[in-house]
Amino acid sequence: MNKNSEAKFIGTKVLGTGSYFPKKVLSNADLEKIVETTDEWILTRTGIKERRVSEADEPTSQLAYFAALEALKSANISPQDIDLILVATITPDMQCPSTACLLQNKLGLKGIPAFDLSAACSGFIYAVSMAKAYIESGMYKTVLIVGAEELTKFTDWTDRSTCVLFGDGAGAMVLTASDESQSLLSVYLGADGSFSDLLFVPAGGTKNPATLDTVNQKLHSIKMLGKEVFKAAVPKMVYAAQKALELASKKLEDIKLFIPHQANMRILEAVAKKLNISMESVFVNLHKTGNISSATTITALDEAIKTGKLVKGDLVELVAFGAGFTWGAAVIQV
Ligand code: UT7
Numbered sequence: 001m002n003k004n005s006e007a008k009f010i011g012t013k014v015l016g017t018g019s020y021f022p023k024k025v026l027s028n029a030d031l032e033k034i035v036e037t038t039d040e041w042i043l044t045r046t047g048i049k050e051r052r053v054s055e056a057d058e059p060t061s062q063l064a065y066f067a068a069l070e071a072l073k074s075a076n077i078s079p080q081d082i083d084l085i086l087v088a089t090i091t092p093d094m095q096c097p098s099t100a101c102l103l104q105n106k107l108g109l110k111g112i113p114a115f116d117l118s119a120a121c122s123g124f125i126y127a128v129s130m131a132k133a134y135i136e137s138g139m140y141k142t143v144l145i146v147g148a149e150e151l152t153k154f155t156d157w158t159d160r161s162t163c164v165l166f167g168d169g170a171g172a173m174v175l176t177a178s179d180e181s182q183s184l185l186s187v188y189l190g191a192d193g194s195f196s197d198l199l200f201v202p203a204g205g206t207k208n209p210a211t212l213d214t215v216n217q218k219l220h221s222i223k224m225l226g227k228e229v230f231k232a233a234v235p236k237m238v239y240a241a242q243k244a245l246e247l248a249s250k251k252l253e254d255i256k257l258f259i260p261h262q263a264n265m266r267i268l269e270a271v272a273k274k275l276n277i278s279m280e281s282v283f284v285n286l287h288k289t290g291n292i293s294s295a296t297t298i299t300a301l302d303e304a305i306k307t308g309k310l311v312k313g314d315l316v317e318l319v320a321f322g323a324g325f326t327w328g329a330a331v332i333q334v
Helices: 028-032 039-046 060-075 099-106 120-136 212-216 226-247 265-275 293-306
Strands: 011-020 024-027 050-053 084-088 114-117 142-150 168-178 184-191 257-260 315-322 326-333
Touching: 011 060, 011 120, 011 184, 011 293, 024 028, 028 039, 039 265, 050 168, 060 099, 060 142, 060 168, 084 099, 084 120, 099 114, 099 142, 114 120, 120 142, 120 168, 120 184, 120 293, 120 315, 120 326, 142 293, 168 293, 184 226, 226 265, 226 315, 226 326, 257 265, 257 293, 293 315
Parallel strands: 084 114, 084 142, 257 315
Antiparallel strands: 011 168, 024 050, 142 168, 184 326, 315 326
C-alpha cells in the first residue's frame, strides 16, 4: 500500500470504470405535483425526463463506495492496489472530514492518502488531470478517482428554475501507470472566478455561516442564473474540446464519442453544432439522470462502455463546464 515510487512513467492507462445511482426515481410528472411546472416545459427546455434521488440515510460517500467497487471490479484489481483516492464533489457528506476519507474507510484502505476536490461540474475532469499528474510524476502508481453528488439535498424544492434540473449519482475510474501505452492522451482545464455569483450555494461557508435565518431563506441550496450560465457554457465547452484535441494531436474525426457534461440537451446540441459534429457522435443520458455535476461525464462514460457504444481502442472526449466558472476536457483511449 502507498507505494510511492521513484520511477517516472510515460503514460497513464484507464484500468476500469463503474457507476452507481440511487434506486428512487423522480419523474417530471412527480415534480408537477410539488412545484408549478410541466413535463412539457422541462422536456423541451432541458431534455430531462427523470432523475435519481438518494434516500435520507444514503449519503454521497455511499454512492461513491458502490461506484468505486464496480470500478475496482472492472479494473480487475483489489482495493489494496490503490495508492491514492480523489473524490470530486460539491455535495460532500459533511463539511469535514472529506468524502474521500469516508470512502477510504468504507473500502478498508487505512493509510493511503485521500482528499476531495471542488470544481463543480468540471470536477471529474479536474480529478483526471490530478491523477495523470500524480501518476506521471511517479508519485503514485494507481489512483481511484470518483465524481459523486447528491444535488437533490442542496435543492430548493420551491424554486422551479433549479429544482427540476438536478439529480444524484456517482461514477468512478481506476487509472494506473503505464510504460508501453498511454490511454489518457490529454487533459485541458480552465476557470474564471469572476463569474462565481451566477451559480452558487450562498450560505454554509465562512461568508455566510449557517444561521436560522440562512436556513429560513433557503440559502443552503443551489442558486443559478440559468440563461447566463447557458451562454457561457457553450463557447467554453467548444474551446475546451478543441484545446484537449490539440494537446492530444488528434482531430475531431478521430473521436468516436463526445461525452459532454449533461446539463441541458440544448447546450449539447449547440456545442455539437459549433464543433460541426453530428449528434450521433454525442452521448446523451441526461433524460434519465438530470444534471449530476461532477458525476455526469464519468457515469456517461461508464454507460457508453457497458452498452458497447465504446469498444477497446476507441477515442472518447469528455468535456465539462460548471460553477466557478470551471471548464475542461480530456481525450481518452478506452
Ligand atoms: O451544470 C452547470 C452548468 N449548468 C447549466 O449549464 C445550466 C444552464 N442553463 C440552462 O440549462 C437553462 O438556462 C435553464 C434550463 C436553467 C432554463 O432555461 P431557459 O430557457 O434559460 O429559461 P428561463 O430561465 O429564461 O425561463 C423562461 C421562462 C420564465 O418565464 P417567463 O419569465 O418567460 O414568463 C421562467 O419563469 O420559463 C419559466 N420557468 C419555468 N416554467 C415552468 C423557469 N423554470 C420553469 C419550470 N417550469 N421549471
